[in-house]
Amino acid sequence: MKKVTVFILTFILFIPIVNGKNINDLYGELNALESQKNLYSYLNSEDIKSLSNNGLDIQIIIDSLNDEINELDKEITSKEEFINSLKEEIDNVMVYNQVSQGENIYLEYIFAAETYSDMVYRYMIAEQISNYNNTMIEEMNKEIEELNKKKEKLNEKINKLGKERSKYRELEVILKSVSYLDGDSINSSIDDDITSIKKEIALYESIGCSRYMDISACLNIRDGGNFIFPLDKGCVSQDYLSNHKGIDLACNGEGTNVYSSAKGVVSSITYKATYGGNIVYIYHIIGGKQYTTIYGHLLEVKVNVGDVVDTDTVIGLVGGESTAYINGGYDKGTKGAHLHYVVVEGFHVNDFSSYTLNPRYFNTYPGILNGYFRRKKA
Known part of the structure; x- marks a missing residue:
């Protein structure tokens, strides 16, 4: 069994320092989460209720503003169409004036009258034409002024x-980050994230990763290969479900070897849990992405935190029968010998249920109690 610390001491001069995630980045994330926690710590149930009501009020304002903006858009479009029609009419009158030599045509028209009454009538007609043209120009200017005001109002809205x-x-972020129990006490999911990052930092520091070294380079697991079956052979006794975040691999007796399903580093171990028994967590980088695999109901654990493992490493032995609570053991999550195998996206050592992936995405398992799988090296 090789320890990461030994590997790093031997090859540290050859590990490239790349611009990947490092411990310093994790401390930055930790500080940000702790600042968030401090920000939300003063909130009680009444505060959260008030924030929720504020959110509803803001949503009503947003809906109202959307309606007003849509209405203004329609009014502006209508105004622009009307102004264009006025402009077209004014242009036609102006063209007529230019062709007919402007005001001179009105004078010729008036003085061509044969009687005084006819001259007065013609004068009135000419005046109406001139006034109509001026009225249209004034109206267009007024409409343009109103249009500009509506556009200003639209921009304000x-x-x-x-x-x-x-x-x-901003309210959504706050409300999604906090929930409350027992009246005024606040239970934030931020606490889980803080705990997870602290454990991640502790793991990397314990195996000798420096603060600014790329984590994947430090762990020497940049290329973890592909996931393979964690048992030499077996069958599926229970599938991945919404309430069963893993796959149960059975048809083996207690004491059967359990292997790491890919190259990685042991990130956490839980001993004699009420649900899950002995559990091993292994951190991997597969295809540039971070994963954690979890192996539950182990009879024995054969590795330690910080061990570098590969697909040849026996990490533990299948348990679940003698350790079962119904058989006088401590594990209430099992009734018979099997391995509970979980694949999680990212680095996780505690609350991982929201990040689990179906192991069938990575390997072809047979149906429930319908055929066997056999392990092949990647």
């Missing part, structure tokens, strides 16, 4: 909408 949406998003 759009800016206000953006601010209200920002306020709503």
Whole structure:
């Protein structure tokens, strides 16, 4: 069994320092989470209820602003169409004036009258044409002025909408980050994230990773290969389900060897858990992505935290029968010999249920109690 510390001491001069995630980055994430926790620590159930109500009020404002913006858009479009029609009519009158030499045509028209009454009538007609042209120009200017005011109002509404949406998003972040139990006591999911990052930092520091060294280079598991079956052979006794975040591999007796399903490093071990018994957590990098595999109901654990493992490493022995609670053991999560195998996206050592993946995504397992699988080296 090789320890990571030994490997690093031997080859540290040859490990490249790359711009990947390092312990310093994790400390940054930890500080940010602790700041968030401090920000939310003053909240009680009444505060959260008030924030929820504020969120509803903001949503009503957002809906109202959207309606007003849509209405203004329609009014602006209508105004622009009307202004264009006025402009077209004015242009036609102006063209006529230019062709007919402007005001001179009106004078010729008036003085061509044969009687005084006819001259007065013609004067009135010419005046009406001139006034009509001026009226249209005044009306168009007025419409343009109103159009500009509506556009200013529209911009104000759009800016206000953006601010209200920002306020709503901020409230959403807060409300998603906290929940409350027993009245005023706050139980934040941030605590779980803080615990997970602290454990991750402790693991890397315990095996000698420096603060600014790329973590994957430090662990020497940049290329973990592919996942393979963690047992030499077996069958599936229970599948991955919404309430069963893993796959149960059986058809082996207690004491059967359990192997790491890919190259990695042992990140955590739980002994004699009420549900799960002895559990081993192994951290991997597969195809540039981080994963954690979890092996539950072990009769014995054969590795230690910090051990570098590969697909030849026996990490433990199948348990679940003598350790079962119904048989006088400590494990309430089992009734017979089997391995509970879990694949999780990312680095996790505690609350991982939201990040589990179906192991069938990575390997072809037979149906439940319908055929056997056999382990092949990657």
